[in-house]
Amino acid sequence: METLLVVGAGPKALAVAAKSHVLRKLGLPAPRVIVVEAHAVGGNWLPSGGWTDGRHRLGTSPEKDIGFPYHSTWARGHNGAINEAMMAYSWAAFLVEHGTYAEWIDRGRPSPQHHVWAKYLQWVAREIDLELVLGTVGSIRQRPDAAVEGWLVSVADADGGMTEIDADALMITGPGRSTKALAEHPRVLSIAEFWDLAGRRRLPVCSRAAVIGGGETAGSALDELVRHEMLTISVISPMATLYTRGESFFENALYSDPNKWSALSMQERRDVIRRTDRGVFSVRVQESLLGDSRVHHLQGRVTRIVEQGEGVALTLRNELRADQVHNFDLVVDATGGQPLWFLDLIDADAKDLLELAIGGPLTQSRIESAIGYDLAVAGLGAKLYLPSMAAVAQGPGFPNLSCLGELSDRVLRTAPVRSSARARVNVSALAS
Ligand SMILES: Cc1cc2nc3c(=O)[nH]c(=O)nc-3n(C[C@H](O)[C@H](O)[C@H](O)COP(=O)(O)OP(=O)(O)OC[C@H]3O[C@@H](n4cnc5c(N)ncnc54)[C@H](O)[C@@H]3O)c2cc1C
Numbered sequence: 001m002e003t004l005l006v007v008g009a010g011p012k013a014l015a016v017a018a019k020s021h022v023l024r025k026l027g028l029p030a031p032r033v034i035v036v037e038a039h040a041v042g043g044n045w046l047p048s049g050g051w052t053d054g055r056h057r058l059g060t061s062p063e064k065d066i067g068f069p070y071h072s073t074w075a076r077g078h079n080g081a082i083n084e085a086m087m088a089y090s091w092a093a094f095l096v097e098h099g100t101y102a103e104w105i106d107r108g109r110p111s112p113q114h115h116v117w118a119k120y121l122q123w124v125a126r127e128i129d130l131e132l133v134l135g136t137v138g139s140i141r142q143r144p145d146a147a148v149e150g151w152l153v154s155v156a157d158a159d160g161g162m163t164e165i166d167a168d169a170l171m172i173t174g175p176g177r178s179t180k181a182l183a184e185h186p187r188v189l190s191i192a193e194f195w196d197l198a199g200r201r202r203l204p205v206c207s208r209a210a211v212i213g214g215g216e217t218a219g220s221a222l223d224e225l226v227r228h229e230m231l232t233i234s235v236i237s238p239m240a241t242l243y244t245r246g247e248s249f250f251e252n253a254l255y256s257d258p259n260k261w262s263a264l265s266m267q268e269r270r271d272v273i274r275r276t277d278r279g280v281f282s283v284r285v286q287e288s289l290l291g292d293s294r295v296h297h298l299q300g301r302v303t304r305i306v307e308q309g310e311g312v313a314l315t316l317r318n319e320l321r322a323d324q325v326h327n328f329d330l331v332v333d334a335t336g337g338q339p340l341w342f343l344d345l346i347d348a349d350a351k352d353l354l355e356l357a358i359g360g361p362l363t364q365s366r367i368e369s370a371i372g373y374d375l376a377v378a379g380l381g382a383k384l385y386l387p388s389m390a391a392v393a394q395g396p397g398f399p400n401l402s403c404l405g406e407l408s409d410r411v412l413r414t415a416p417v418r419s420s421a422r423a424r425v426n427v428s429a430l431a432s
Contacts, residue, residue: 002031004383004411005153005167007137007342008174009037010044011404012387014124015066016171019408021128022085026078030412034165036155038136041125042118050178050192053199054115056220059282060401062112065091066124067405069256074413086405089127094120111284133165134158140170141347142382149381169376169383171411175337182212183305187312188331191217198224206330207231210314212302213334214239214279221334223285226292233295234326236316239279242297244286251276255402258395266392273396298326305331339364339389353380368392375410385411
């Protein structure tokens, strides 16, 4: 059986592992999915993951769960059965099993707290008997001189023991680390430091706070800061204003069903992403923040940070204006993940192959443009699935929670998986 190794046991890994489990139960070919996770299933939705304190709420509806939109179309004669079987791992099934479905409906379908979302993912993992390896992926290289290309992934466990896992295909998930801060200063916090201090009720007392960034990471941090005593809370982003995600049917439909995406020009795609995703707060975050007169927006890119008494002075740059300097006594770097974080794991030879496949140096835009229909880098012998970088080429919902069911279909329907499974059936038929 082909092996697909997934780095990180978040929603994407669970979506692919559950769909693979369902396909095999239905007698359809599917790879063995091994998930390597550094912390815990759903780790980035728990305080220990460094992206949240676990108490803030999901921005999107939890019904956009690991099977959403339950619309497999590629397995002729089996699509209905796949969709039905996947419902066993839905958010609603989770609530039914825990006896809280009616209460959730009666309370108006509230967005769950992040730690509850992690519980849902952990429940799915148990239900499908997820093949989980607890450890941190430290390096990735290609199988040397193998007739069939593949990946060798080395994993360090908590005791420092190393294992190397051989896989035919590899999928990278997650935003990377949350420990980076724009400057090394006790009043400039990375998002991991911020949540650590907030969780221990140790956030420094301050009067002028700034959050750098305009996405969900910044939204959750702001949601926390407004609960503290301070005079002003500035949100710093390069955009002209703080945009709210429209969440109209037309916008959401492009996220749930990315099939229309390929008909849009590059300019139109970037436009949709800019208006609906990058630097945009969810409606819920905006609603809770707009009512607070301490919160305001400062436009600009932070180009300089210098110590200023107890706090720091930030220089903000805007193209058509002179630089502006603002003083703060607490700054949170909430600029979010680093899309290319996984390149640090990949060895030089594999990087060379990746460069050959994408036709030049490994830049974000070049990799994004090279993501194929199956969410893997086109032109690479061994499959490398990068759904978090698939927005521009394949659809804005793939990096987030908007169409995890479609994501798993795209990954699992790939020709090698099915044709090699057919080939094995033929070989074993010949042998018998
Ligand atoms: C605070 C916050 C709120 C968000 N809210 C929403 C929302 O409401 N709706 C939405 O659509 N999107 C939201 N997002 C975006 C969200 O990150 C993605 O939608 C989605 O979680 C990504 O899922 P994933 O499976 O790729 O990764 P993650 O859930 O991020 O999981 C990645 C996993 O990889 C593990 N890991 C990392 N490095 C290694 C390594 N070297 N070895 C082994 N394991 C490793 C981590 O421990 C983690 O468990 C939010 C993001 C943040 C930061």
